[in-house]
Amino acid sequence: MHFSLPLVLVALASAATSTLAATLSWDGTKIPNICSNDLYAIQCLGLPSSLHRDSSDATSHRSMNACRSPNRCAGSQDYGSCDEYPYASSAEGGAQAVTRCVPAHENSVQGGTLSSFYTRNDIEQGDQYNVAFYNTRGLEYADGSCDNSGDEVRRRQLHPRDLLRMNTAAYSRRVFNTAEGHELVMFEPLSQPKALDRVLGTDAYLATEARWVPIVNATM
Secondary structure: OOOOOOHHHHHHHHHHHHHEEEEEEOOOOHHHHHHHHHHHHHHHHHOEEEEEEEEHHHHHHHHHHHOOOOOOOOOOOOOOOOEEEEEOEOOOOOOEEEEEEEEEHHHHHHHHHHHHHHHHOOOOOOOOEEEEEOOOOOOOOOOOOOOOOOOOOEOOOOOOOHHHHHHHOOOEEEEEOOOOOEEEEEEOOOOOHHHHHHHHEEEEHHHHHHHEEEEEEOOO
16 A cells, blocks of 8 residues: 555654643642642752653552651641642652642642643543643742752652752753743753753643643743
Protein backbone atom coordinates (compact mmCIF):
# COMPACT_ATOMS: atom_id res chain seq x y z
CA MET A 1 0.00 0.00 0.00
CA HIS A 2 1.32 3.45 -0.91
CA PHE A 3 0.67 6.81 0.74
CA SER A 4 1.23 10.26 -0.71
CA LEU A 5 3.87 12.38 1.05
CA PRO A 6 1.29 14.95 2.28
CA LEU A 7 -0.78 12.21 3.90
CA VAL A 8 2.29 10.76 5.59
CA LEU A 9 3.28 14.17 6.94
CA VAL A 10 -0.23 14.77 8.26
CA ALA A 11 -0.21 11.39 9.98
CA LEU A 12 3.17 12.05 11.57
CA ALA A 13 2.10 15.49 12.76
CA SER A 14 -1.06 14.04 14.25
CA ALA A 15 0.91 11.35 16.09
CA ALA A 16 3.37 13.91 17.46
CA THR A 17 0.56 16.16 18.65
CA SER A 18 -1.18 13.31 20.43
CA THR A 19 1.93 12.58 22.50
CA LEU A 20 2.35 16.15 23.76
CA ALA A 21 1.98 16.41 27.53
CA ALA A 22 -0.85 18.59 28.81
CA THR A 23 0.09 21.71 30.78
CA LEU A 24 -1.51 22.12 34.21
CA SER A 25 -1.31 25.78 35.30
CA TRP A 26 -1.85 26.96 38.89
CA ASP A 27 -2.86 30.51 39.86
CA GLY A 28 -0.60 31.79 42.64
CA THR A 29 -3.31 34.14 43.93
CA LYS A 30 -5.75 31.25 44.51
CA ILE A 31 -3.46 28.74 46.25
CA PRO A 32 -0.35 30.74 47.24
CA ASN A 33 0.94 28.38 49.93
CA ILE A 34 0.62 25.35 47.69
CA CYS A 35 2.32 27.11 44.78
CA SER A 36 5.16 28.14 47.11
CA ASN A 37 5.61 24.52 48.17
CA ASP A 38 5.68 23.38 44.55
CA LEU A 39 8.19 26.06 43.58
CA TYR A 40 10.50 25.08 46.44
CA ALA A 41 10.32 21.40 45.50
CA ILE A 42 11.08 21.99 41.84
CA GLN A 43 13.64 24.79 41.76
CA CYS A 44 15.35 24.15 45.09
CA LEU A 45 15.39 20.35 45.32
CA GLY A 46 15.24 19.56 41.62
CA LEU A 47 12.09 17.45 41.93
CA PRO A 48 10.25 16.77 38.65
CA SER A 49 8.29 19.54 36.94
CA SER A 50 6.76 16.93 34.65
CA LEU A 51 4.62 14.28 36.36
CA HIS A 52 2.79 11.08 35.48
CA ARG A 53 -0.67 10.24 36.77
CA ASP A 54 -0.77 7.38 39.29
CA SER A 55 -4.05 7.81 41.14
CA SER A 56 -4.20 4.12 42.04
CA ASP A 57 -1.21 4.54 44.39
CA ALA A 58 -2.22 7.90 45.88
CA THR A 59 -3.10 6.47 49.30
CA SER A 60 0.20 4.62 49.49
CA HIS A 61 2.12 7.72 48.44
CA ARG A 62 0.43 9.81 51.14
CA SER A 63 1.38 7.28 53.80
CA MET A 64 5.02 7.55 52.75
CA ASN A 65 5.46 11.33 52.82
CA ALA A 66 6.09 13.70 55.72
CA CYS A 67 2.42 14.64 56.18
CA ARG A 68 2.15 11.42 58.21
CA SER A 69 -0.92 9.98 59.87
CA PRO A 70 -2.30 11.58 61.92
CA ASN A 71 -1.82 14.81 59.98
CA ARG A 72 1.22 16.67 61.37
CA CYS A 73 -0.47 19.99 60.54
CA ALA A 74 -3.68 19.28 62.47
CA GLY A 75 -2.63 21.41 65.46
CA SER A 76 -2.64 24.63 63.43
CA GLN A 77 -5.87 26.61 63.27
CA ASP A 78 -5.02 28.45 60.04
CA TYR A 79 -2.69 25.95 58.37
CA GLY A 80 -4.24 22.66 59.38
CA SER A 81 -3.97 20.77 56.10
CA CYS A 82 -0.84 19.12 54.71
CA ASP A 83 0.18 19.57 51.07
CA GLU A 84 2.77 17.56 49.16
CA TYR A 85 4.74 17.91 45.92
CA PRO A 86 5.06 15.85 43.81
CA TYR A 87 1.35 15.11 44.16
CA ALA A 88 0.26 11.89 45.81
CA SER A 89 -1.72 11.07 42.66
CA SER A 90 1.48 11.13 40.57
CA ALA A 91 4.04 8.35 40.09
CA GLU A 92 6.69 10.75 41.39
CA GLY A 93 4.90 11.21 44.75
CA GLY A 94 5.77 9.36 47.95
CA ALA A 95 8.73 9.49 50.32
CA GLN A 96 10.65 12.11 48.33
CA ALA A 97 7.76 14.58 48.36
CA VAL A 98 8.19 17.97 50.02
CA THR A 99 5.34 18.84 52.39
CA ARG A 100 4.00 22.09 53.81
CA CYS A 101 1.16 23.00 56.17
CA VAL A 102 -1.42 25.02 54.22
CA PRO A 103 -4.96 26.36 54.76
CA ALA A 104 -7.55 23.63 54.36
CA HIS A 105 -9.44 25.54 51.67
CA GLU A 106 -6.29 25.64 49.47
CA ASN A 107 -5.90 21.88 49.66
CA SER A 108 -9.59 21.45 48.91
CA VAL A 109 -9.34 23.71 45.86
CA GLN A 110 -6.26 21.94 44.56
CA GLY A 111 -7.59 18.44 45.11
CA GLY A 112 -10.83 19.14 43.28
CA THR A 113 -9.21 20.97 40.38
CA LEU A 114 -6.51 18.31 39.95
CA SER A 115 -9.20 15.64 39.64
CA SER A 116 -11.04 17.83 37.15
CA PHE A 117 -7.84 18.33 35.16
CA TYR A 118 -7.36 14.57 34.86
CA THR A 119 -10.94 14.10 33.69
CA ARG A 120 -11.29 17.07 31.34
CA ASN A 121 -7.92 16.45 29.67
CA ASP A 122 -8.31 12.66 29.40
CA ILE A 123 -5.23 12.11 31.55
CA GLU A 124 -5.12 8.34 32.10
CA GLN A 125 -2.95 6.26 34.41
CA GLY A 126 0.69 6.74 33.39
CA ASP A 127 0.03 9.81 31.22
CA GLN A 128 2.50 12.66 31.52
CA TYR A 129 1.68 16.31 32.21
CA ASN A 130 3.64 19.50 32.82
CA VAL A 131 3.21 21.76 35.85
CA ALA A 132 3.18 25.55 35.38
CA PHE A 133 2.39 28.61 37.52
CA TYR A 134 1.07 32.12 36.88
CA ASN A 135 0.45 35.20 39.05
CA THR A 136 3.54 34.24 41.03
CA ARG A 137 4.71 37.71 42.06
CA GLY A 138 5.17 37.89 45.82
CA LEU A 139 5.06 34.13 46.37
CA GLU A 140 7.67 32.60 48.62
CA TYR A 141 10.53 31.17 46.51
CA ALA A 142 9.17 32.82 43.34
CA ASP A 143 12.28 35.02 43.22
CA GLY A 144 14.52 31.95 43.04
CA SER A 145 15.46 31.98 46.72
CA CYS A 146 15.96 28.55 48.29
CA ASP A 147 16.28 29.54 51.95
CA ASN A 148 13.86 27.16 53.64
CA SER A 149 11.64 29.19 55.96
CA GLY A 150 11.14 26.04 58.03
CA ASP A 151 7.81 25.26 56.39
CA GLU A 152 9.20 22.74 53.91
CA VAL A 153 9.56 19.22 55.34
CA ARG A 154 10.57 15.89 53.82
CA ARG A 155 10.21 12.50 55.44
CA ARG A 156 13.15 10.89 53.73
CA GLN A 157 16.61 11.79 55.01
CA LEU A 158 18.52 13.76 52.43
CA HIS A 159 21.08 11.70 50.53
CA PRO A 160 24.37 13.49 49.67
CA ARG A 161 23.22 13.69 46.05
CA ASP A 162 20.13 15.59 47.23
CA LEU A 163 22.32 18.06 49.07
CA LEU A 164 24.35 18.51 45.90
CA ARG A 165 21.14 19.02 43.90
CA MET A 166 20.03 21.74 46.30
CA ASN A 167 23.15 23.71 45.42
CA THR A 168 23.17 22.89 41.72
CA ALA A 169 20.47 24.21 39.43
CA ALA A 170 18.60 21.37 37.75
CA TYR A 171 16.25 23.59 35.76
CA SER A 172 16.18 26.84 33.89
CA ARG A 173 13.17 29.06 34.59
CA ARG A 174 11.17 29.91 31.49
CA VAL A 175 8.17 32.13 30.93
CA PHE A 176 5.50 31.46 28.31
CA ASN A 177 2.71 33.86 27.38
CA THR A 178 -0.88 32.93 26.69
CA ALA A 179 -3.20 34.60 24.21
CA GLU A 180 -4.88 36.31 27.17
CA GLY A 181 -1.68 37.69 28.68
CA HIS A 182 -0.98 35.11 31.40
CA GLU A 183 2.72 34.62 32.12
CA LEU A 184 3.24 30.92 32.74
CA VAL A 185 6.36 30.05 34.73
CA MET A 186 7.71 26.64 33.78
CA PHE A 187 10.92 24.77 34.56
CA GLU A 188 13.03 23.19 31.83
CA PRO A 189 15.74 20.59 32.60
CA LEU A 190 19.18 22.04 31.90
CA SER A 191 19.98 18.76 30.19
CA GLN A 192 17.17 19.36 27.68
CA PRO A 193 17.50 22.92 26.36
CA LYS A 194 14.49 24.13 24.34
CA ALA A 195 12.53 21.03 25.36
CA LEU A 196 9.60 23.14 26.52
CA ASP A 197 9.32 24.86 23.14
CA ARG A 198 6.98 22.03 22.26
CA VAL A 199 4.24 23.66 24.35
CA LEU A 200 4.08 26.62 21.94
CA GLY A 201 0.86 26.43 20.01
CA THR A 202 -0.78 24.12 22.54
CA ASP A 203 -3.34 25.01 25.21
CA ALA A 204 -2.61 25.48 28.91
CA TYR A 205 -5.26 24.35 31.36
CA LEU A 206 -5.99 27.08 33.92
CA ALA A 207 -6.77 24.78 36.82
CA THR A 208 -8.81 26.99 39.12
CA GLU A 209 -10.79 28.40 36.18
CA ALA A 210 -11.31 24.97 34.55
CA ARG A 211 -10.63 26.22 31.04
CA TRP A 212 -8.00 26.19 28.33
CA VAL A 213 -6.05 29.09 26.85
CA PRO A 214 -3.53 29.01 23.96
CA ILE A 215 0.21 29.37 24.65
CA VAL A 216 1.46 31.78 21.98
CA ASN A 217 5.10 32.69 22.70
CA ALA A 218 8.00 32.56 25.13
CA THR A 219 9.82 35.50 26.71
CA MET A 220 12.47 33.47 28.55
